Amino acid sequence: MSEQQEQEQSDKQKYEFRKVIEELKGYQGSGTQLVSIYIPEDKLISDVVAHVTQEHSEASNIKSKDTRTAVQDALTSIKDRLRYYDVRPPDNGLVVFSGAFDTGGGRTDMVTKVLESPPDPIESFRYHCDSEFLTEPLEHMLADKGLFGLIVLDRREANVGWLKGKRVEPVKSASSLVPGKQRKGGQSAQRFARLRLEAIDNFYQEVAGMANDLFVADRHELDGILVGGPSPTKDEFLDGDYLHHELQDMVLGKFDVAYTDESGLYDLVDAADDVLAEHEMLRDKELMEDFFKQLHNGDKATYGFDQTRQNLNMGAVEQLLISEDLRKDVVAYTCENGHDEYELINSSAGTDDHECSRCGATVDAEDGEREDAIDHLMELADQRGTETVFISTDFEKGEQLLTAFGGVAGLLRYSTGV
Numbered sequence: 001m002s003e004q005q006e007q008e009q010s011d012k013q014k015y016e017f018r019k020v021i022e023e024l025k026g027y028q029g030s031g032t033q034l035v036s037i038y039i040p041e042d043k044l045i046s047d048v049v050a051h052v053t054q055e056h057s058e059a060s061n062i063k064s065k066d067t068r069t070a071v072q073d074a075l076t077s078i079k080d081r082l083r084y085y086d087v088r089p090p091d092n093g094l095v096v097f098s099g100a101f102d103t104g105g106g107r108t109d110m111v112t113k114v115l116e117s118p119p120d121p122i123e124s125f126r127y128h129c130d131s132e133f134l135t136e137p138l139e140h141m142l143a144d145k146g147l148f149g150l151i152v153l154d155r156r157e158a159n160v161g162w163l164k165g166k167r168v169e170p171v172k173s174a175s176s177l178v179p180g181k182q183r184k185g186g187q188s189a190q191r192f193a194r195l196r197l198e199a200i201d202n203f204y205q206e207v208a209g210m211a212n213d214l215f216v217a218d219r220h221e222l223d224g225i226l227v228g229g230p231s232p233t234k235d236e237f238l239d240g241d242y243l244h245h246e247l248q249d250m251v252l253g254k255f256d257v258a259y260t261d262e263s264g265l266y267d268l269v270d271a272a273d274d275v276l277a278e279h280e281m282l283r284d285k286e287l288m289e290d291f292f293k294q295l296h297n298g299d300k301a302t303y304g305f306d307q308t309r310q311n312l313n314m315g316a317v318e319q320l321l322i323s324e325d326l327r328k329d330v331v332a333y334t335c336e337n338g339h340d341e342y343e344l345i346n347s348s349a350g351t352d353d354h355e356c357s358r359c360g361a362t363v364d365a366e367d368g369e370r371e372d373a374i375d376h377l378m379e380l381a382d383q384r385g386t387e388t389v390f391i392s393t394d395f396e397k398g399e400q401l402l403t404a405f406g407g408v409a410g411l412l413r414y415s416t417g418v
Contacts, residue, residue, distance in 0.1 A: 017115060021142070030066065035097070037125075046087075059075065078098050081098075092121045149225040151211055157261065161214075211225075224279060227251060227268075228268035277394070287391065319411045322407065323401045323402040323407035326407035329349075331351055332368060
């Protein structure tokens with residue numbers, strides 16, 4: 001599988017996960033009856049079943065009959081789903097949600113969802129029972145990802161590490177032998193200053209060595225490097241070209257950070273928040289700039305569901321641009337005269353009868369074939385060798401894609417006039 005295909009598969013999985021999470025976040029239990037279980041890939045399924053069985057037994061002590069029944073029903077449903085797995089969960093683990101949620105009027109309905117192989121590995125087993133499903137760990141995994149190198153230093157100490165997605169990983173640290181500004185007796189001022197500069201230079205070389213050892217091997221996957229510390233130190237370090245030349249070119253910015261121990265790495269990420277946010281959306285912004293340029297001054301842009309779909313069918317779309325907040329279904333109708341038509345509707349809306357725009361024939365609602373609009377478009381894109389890109393709404397032109405262009409657009413290989 002090519003890198004582009006892997007990225008598209010990952011984006012589609014994230015979209016599907018987001019849809020499930022949005023659905024789960026809309027559910028509310030009348031008591032602590034919504035069960036969430038996070039299972040790491042190295043956890044034995046038999047151990048999880050044993051834990052669920054134990055929780056089922058302990059749930060008999062719940063005073064409220066309704067809550068007791070709801071929790072036990074949820075745990076029974078989870079055990080039934082776990083039977084589909086052998087010794088261990090799939091890669092990256094497994095998340096199971098189950099419980100009875102309120103539907104109004106004193107009534108409830110039951111839901112059970114299983115999400116396999118989340119974007120990041122589940123780090124530890126977690127059982128959670130509450131009036132809401134526990135979705136935050138998954139939401140963090142689905143946040144925009146990136147791999148950044150982190151360096152914080154002053155003349156006393158330094159730490160280097162990674163920022164992987166939203167997770168900071170301290171890796172290496174060093175303490176300096178740089179003497180204080182007050183010289184010891186018997187040393188001339190010039191000699192002391194020379195020794196101090198040599199010690200500073202040696203320490204900067206040591207810090208650069210740690211960074212080079214950690215980052216150079218992964219430089220092609222790195223999205224950038226952030227450097228933090230007090231103003232003179234970080235400036236001297238970067239201006240002195242101590243880093244490997246390829247890493248030096250990847251420095252996104254230098255930031256004032258008060259601490260240079262492990263906590264300084266976290267402070268550095270906070271200080272660089274705007275730069276990180278800008279970098280995460282850089283490709284989205286470039287694609288939307290290209291789209292608007294073609295829209296106003298060229299002829300290789302398309303937008304709207306119908307026009308984009310037609311261009312996809314012709315194989316004319318180079319890149320399919322879909323808003324990550326698009327929540328629409330497409331209903332396919334075929335009238336009695338053989339005319340095929342498609343209607344885009346809100347995912348929460350019901351399906352209505354359809355009047356064919358070409359012959360006026362009516363197609364009953366139950367005769368329409370309904371599916372998720374993004375799944376529909378991505379399948380066409382896969383068949384035509386078109387790259388699919390999900391566009392964030394966290395910047396102006398990304399929001400315009402959703403609000404002004406229906407959440408669907410495309411950059412064309414050639415002009416089609418459609």
